[in-house]
Amino acid sequence: MKKVAVRAMIILAAVVALSLFFSGTIRTLTTPKVRFLTPRQGKFEQVTELTGKVYFPEEENLTLDLPEGITLTVNSVQVQAGDAVKKGDPLFSASIVDYTKTMTTLEEEYNSAQNTLRTQSRKNGEIRLTRQEQAWQEAYYAAADADAKKRDRRVDLLADLEEEGLELLEDGSLPDSVSEKVQASWDAYQAAAKASDEAEQRLTSLSRFAISDSVWEDLSSRQEQRDKMKDAEEQMTQLTVLSRLVSAYPAPHDGYISSVSIEKGSAVESSTVVLKITPTDSSPVFRADITDIKQTVAKGAAVDIVQDQWSSFSTKVSAVGINSDNTRYAEIPITDDVLRAYANLRNLVKNDVKLRLTARAQETTCLIPATAVRGNEDDRYVYVASFRSSTFGGTQTVVQKTAITVLQESESVVSVAEDLSYSQIIYQEDRALSEGDTVMAYEGES
Numbered sequence: 001m002k003k004v005a006v007r008a009m010i011i012l013a014a015v016v017a018l019s020l021f022f023s024g025t026i027r028t029l030t031t032p033k034v035r036f037l038t039p040r041q042g043k044f045e046q047v048t049e050l051t052g053k054v055y056f057p058e059e060e061n062l063t064l065d066l067p068e069g070i071t072l073t074v075n076s077v078q079v080q081a082g083d084a085v086k087k088g089d090p091l092f093s094a095s096i097v098d099y100t101k102t103m104t105t106l107e108e109e110y111n112s113a114q115n116t117l118r119t120q121s122r123k124n125g126e127i128r129l130t131r132q133e134q135a136w137q138e139a140y141y142a143a144a145d146a147d148a149k150k151r152d153r154r155v156d157l158l159a160d161l162e163e164e165g166l167e168l169l170e171d172g173s174l175p176d177s178v179s180e181k182v183q184a185s186w187d188a189y190q191a192a193a194k195a196s197d198e199a200e201q202r203l204t205s206l207s208r209f210a211i212s213d214s215v216w217e218d219l220s221s222r223q224e225q226r227d228k229m230k231d232a233e234e235q236m237t238q239l240t241v242l243s244r245l246v247s248a249y250p251a252p253h254d255g256y257i258s259s260v261s262i263e264k265g266s267a268v269e270s271s272t273v274v275l276k277i278t279p280t281d282s283s284p285v286f287r288a289d290i291t292d293i294k295q296t297v298a299k300g301a302a303v304d305i306v307q308d309q310w311s312s313f314s315t316k317v318s319a320v321g322i323n324s325d326n327t328r329y330a331e332i333p334i335t336d337d338v339l340r341a342y343a344n345l346r347n348l349v350k351n352d353v354k355l356r357l358t359a360r361a362q363e364t365t366c367l368i369p370a371t372a373v374r375g376n377e378d379d380r381y382v383y384v385a386s387f388r389s390s391t392f393g394g395t396q397t398v399v400q401k402t403a404i405t406v407l408q409e410s411e412s413v414v415s416v417a418e419d420l421s422y423s424q425i426i427y428q429e430d431r432a433l434s435e436g437d438t439v440m441a442y443e444g445e446s
Contacts, residue, residue, distance in 0.1 A: 034439045035428040036385060039368045044361040044408045044415035046295050052286035052305070052332060052353045054082065054345065056258040059276040062091075064246070064268060067238055071097045072246055072268040079275070082346035083257045090248040091257075091275065094268060099243060106232045106239075113228035139202045146192070146199035153189040160185045253280050256345060284345060285318065286332040288355055293328075295359045295408065303332050306354040313337050317357075330357070365407055365415045372427035373404070373414045380406050383433060385424040399426060401435040 066072070072094040079091050096102070160182045161167055166175050174186050255278040262274050278284065286305070290297050297320055305313040319331040332355065334348070342348050368382065375381050386400040405417035426439060433439065 032433055032437060032439045033430045033442045034426045034433075035442060035445060036424045037369065037372060037427060039366050039420045039423065039425060041364055041419075041421050042367050043364055044367060044410075044413065046359045046408065046410040046413075048293055048295070048357045048359070050288040050290065050293075050330075050355040050357055052288045052355045054284050054334070054349045055287035055331065056256065056276075056278050056282070056284050057331075058279050058282040059258050060255075060279060061273045062252070062275050062277055063273055064249075064270065066242070066268075066270045067235070070102075070239075070242070073097055074262050074264055074266040074268060076264055077260060077262060079257045079260060080346055080349075081257055081259050082344065082349035084345060085251040085255060085257060085277070087253045088250045091251055092249050092262060094246040094249065096239060096243055096246070097267075099239065103236060103239060106236045110229050110232035110236070113225040113232070117222055117225040117229070139199070142202070143196070143199040146196040150189070150192040150196040153185070153192040157182070157185040157189045249274075251277065253277075255280055255282070256284055258284070284334055286334060286353065286355065288330050288332065288357075289327060290320070290330050290357075291327045293357070297328075297330050297357065297359065301330075302358040302360070304356040304358070305332070305338055306356060307341055311341065312356070313341070361408065361415065366418060366420050368404075368414050368416060368420070368425060369427070370409060370412050370414050372425045373406070373409070380404050382420070383426040383435075384420070385426055385439075396438050397440060399433050399435055399437045399439055 064072070075093045075095060077092045078089075079085060085091070158168075161178075164179060164182060166178065166182070169175060174182070178186070258276045258278055260275045261272070262268065268274060297317065299317055299319060301317040303315050303317055305315060307313070313335060315332055315335060317330045318333050320329065321331075322328055334345070338348075339345060372382055373380060374383070381401050381403045384400045384402045386398045388396050388398055402418075402420070402423075404414075404420075407415040407417055409415065426433070429439065430442075
């Protein structure tokens with residue numbers, strides 16, 4: 001009898017053991033496996049990759065002051081966009097179109113006027129005027145010059161009145177309530193008219209010393225030839241200086257070449273923008289489009305200029321702004337270290353650079369890995385581990401859905417308003433979870 005009882009006890013113990021064993025095995029097979037993490041407190045930091053392009057905040061158009069009708073042909077260009085130049089450095093070389101032909105024509109005009117003047121001197125000899133005749137001659141030219149200036153100032157006045165829909169009154173006076181511009185033109189005209197009247201009065205007072213018609217005609221002809229010689233000489237001088245200048249046109253000041261509009265064979269006229277150069281005190285920067293960046297980008301934000309996987313240069317955003325098309329941009333200074341690393345600015349102009357923008361929050365918040373945050377914009381939540389005692393002893397881990405308020409997020413981290421730093425967050429489950437599910441850690445993890 002005792003043997004039967006002992007045998008029964010042994011069988012019961014075996015059955016219980018087997019039941020516990022298989023129930024544990026079944027529970028292990030059917031219970032979702034998860035990992036746990038403890039959120040940390042910290043300042044949210046987001047790193048965004050941007051593309052930086054060289055940008056020149058200020059530019060000057062370089063044009064040439066060429067004489068009327070003169071055109072240049074570019075022979076060579078010594079600079080490219082991005083080049084740093086010093087005052088006097090050669091930018092390009094050019095030649096004047098039909099330079100030899102134009103100089104020959106001017107020489108012929110000069111020689112013709114000179115020969116005419118010599119012929120007149122040979123025929124009529126040297127004309128000598130008395131002091132009174134010289135005074136009358138000077139007064140004559142002065143009166144003619146003063147009258148021309150009076151005419152020009154009157155034309156300016158009438159044009160300014162026309163622009164404002166006004167005209168002089170019948171007595172020649174100015175209407176009431178005119179602009180400062182019209183008033184200034186009127187004052188200039190009145191001064192020129194007064195000077196003209198005074199010049200005419202002086203000429204009239206010397207009329208008894210007027211030069212005879214024959215002598216006057218000879219003097220006028222001689223002056224005309226002298227004027228032709230002077231004009232031809234000035235044009236030849238101007239062309240010679242210009243020819244020398246454009247043979248190696250110098251940079252007007254220190255700066256960077258931001259763009260070049262000419263090439264070998266290009267025609268250059270007075271209105272042609274040859275190239276663009278930065279002012280002396282203006283430096284190029286990197287400009288990056290931040291229109292699609294969600295986080296706030298402000299002046300002083302940390303930026304890394306990435307040269308390659310081993311090298312980068314730390315700097316900060318120097319300015320932010322909005323373009324005319326409402327796109328947003330950030331500007332980052334180009335430091336000497338960056339210029340040395342890339343050899344020169346020309347290389348940076350040709351190739352964009354990678355920028356890593358780091359935005360760091362001012363306040364400390366609870367930070368959770370993005371893989372542990374669930375839901376959509378209207379319903380964001382996490383699964384938190386809730387620990388409960390089981391029927392047979394031990395502790396069960398139960399899924400508890402906890403709503404969160406997302407403050408900021410990146411691809412890797414989410415900043416939330418709630419303090420969950422004392423909670424165990426459930427993530428990386430091996431199957432779909434629902435609130436109230438019992439879960440367990442992956443084997444070897446706790």
